[in-house]
Amino acid sequence: MDTATVERFEAGRSRLASLAYRLLGSAADAEDVVQDAFLRWQAVDRDRIEVPEAWLTKVVTNLALDRLRSAHARRERAVGAWLPEPLLEGDPMLGPAETFEQRESVSVAVLMLLERLPPVERAVYVLREAFSYSHSEIAEILDISVSASQQHALRARRHVAVGRNAAQVDREAARRIVEAFMDAAASGSTERLVAMLTDDATAVSDGAGFGxxxxxxxxxxxxAATFRAAFKPTPAKRRHAGGSPSIHAEIVNGAPAMIAVLDGRVVGVVVFDPRGDKIAALHGIAHRASLERITQQWGRTEHDAPLIEHW
Structure with missing residues (x-):
């Protein structure tokens, strides 16, 4: 393969990875899919491909759908609480973020809603809302009719709208939200925490934390009671964590997040889903495999001072 052909693929790698991540909710799986697409790009007769970007989009989309449909993926996502792999602000895999729909499509809350959709419906939503493909283009990518694409998009939008809470936040707002939550948790007052939650608030953890x-x-x-207890440090919790991590406020998948860091490694992430001045959902992620990429990103970026130097 000549240099120009490789460079053409590499020029679109970030876009392909962000597409695969939205479909799979896993950065590691997204990278594998993009690498598989590259191998197919190497092997194909490229003289017969009229629009390489369209061809690569179709390949990546269908490789991702094959993964979603696989027996292994079904088993893996059925065990415990499946949560998307968190990505730190600035990670190129987050992809386009110019519109509300693009930002929303990569939020932890929406990725979890998309997880409940049939694979093709999920693909239609991502291609339409996050990448602005027309229904005729989506029909070509997925080998379905234009009317089927329209129907899938309508059903997916209705499903996502039920849980839509997305609100864009900056670093200052993220720090304010996380700091207020931590202050309430450390106060010992369950009532203060309850007051920060919406009446229909939810919380989910992947089970790799202290519980x-x-x-x-x-x-x-x-x-509130669970988080109040969890945020109270004890020798046993520190032994479980491997030490006393520092606690930071950051933006993860476009939302405020609390990040625990120990010896340069991210050991836990809690992503907040704000709704107005309250919190509608909390997502706790602590599986080491799910934190590999965010740990790599952490080591390459600058951070504000921690909220807690040693928890």
């Missing part, structure tokens, strides 16, 4: 098992809760008082 040791997946956790899902929909009662604000119970959410």
């Amino acid at each position: 040791g098992k997946p956790w899902f809760e929909t009662v604000p008082a119970r959410i």
